[in-house]
Amino acid sequence: MDDRLTIQEAAAQLGVSTHTLRYYEHEGLIQPVERSESSGHRLYSSSDLGWLKFLKCLRSTGMPIREIKRYADLYSQGESTNSERRALLEMHRERLLASLDELNRSLEAIDYKIAYYRQLEEEHTSVLQPAEHE
């Protein structure tokens, strides 16, 4: 478990930029990571990576930076905040379900429109090459 990663390596594994990792740390979304004694460069542990992966889930589902910071702050306050952390996630989950619902409804409207265009093209084709005359 001594496989610390440089910021480059961590960024590559996570699919984000090194800028973004420093930004997240600066904003308090991740506790200050370990530093190399000689150079002061950041060193990412596998637990840092685990948290950052979950952070990516929260971001990709639209949780704002501020709320993720709130969650991270609760985490650093220890076990007594477990239920508040759960409540935060459950609130986010509800919003996510609502947004999935809206996306699916919009998808239906888009599919409907696509089907409409497809139909128009079929009609057009049948005028050029009428099947009735065979």
Next chain:
Amino acid sequence: MDDRLTIQEAAAQLGVSTHTLRYYEHEGLIQPVERSESSGHRLYSSSDLGWLKFLKCLRSTGMPIREIKRYADLYSQGESTNSERRALLEMHRERLLASLDELNRSLEAIDYKIAYYRQLEEEHTSVLQPAEHE
């Protein structure tokens, strides 16, 4: 079909601001709407409303303004652009499916975390009120 709406009414029906409607027209996402002869105020027809509703679907599913403009431009060029319009929508549809997929995967990770917190709380509760002693 002579039930033209003022910008206020149209905005209320669509759930957007009057600012946004003017912004969309200015950006070319909607053809210039009819104006009142006396005052020059905008008047929205039901077909304007129909397009704006579809536009909302596209926006809410993350289609960029630029691409919606492209679609609107094609629309105003007439029927010869039907297949290109369909292609645009199909491309957007693919992206949307991919993003739905990612959202669902993130949802799973969040659900997993919530279940974990729930379990911790149960353990905690069972220490306070041990069921074994009944």
Next chain:
DNA sequence: CTATAACTTAGAGTGTACTCTAAGTCAAGC
């Protein structure tokens, strides 16, 4: 006639989340 309220415009401002720049430090290779 005049005050109010709704509209008009061009263009500036806002919020969010990065993304980049500039200036500097440090360790290893030639």
Next chain:
DNA sequence: GCTTGACTTAGAGTACACTCTAAGTTATAG
């Protein structure tokens, strides 16, 4: 011993989609 490249920082810049402001016009109500 000096260059290269990766790192550090604070803070400026960017992209996107609105959102608002200021100054002006017009139509109805009193």
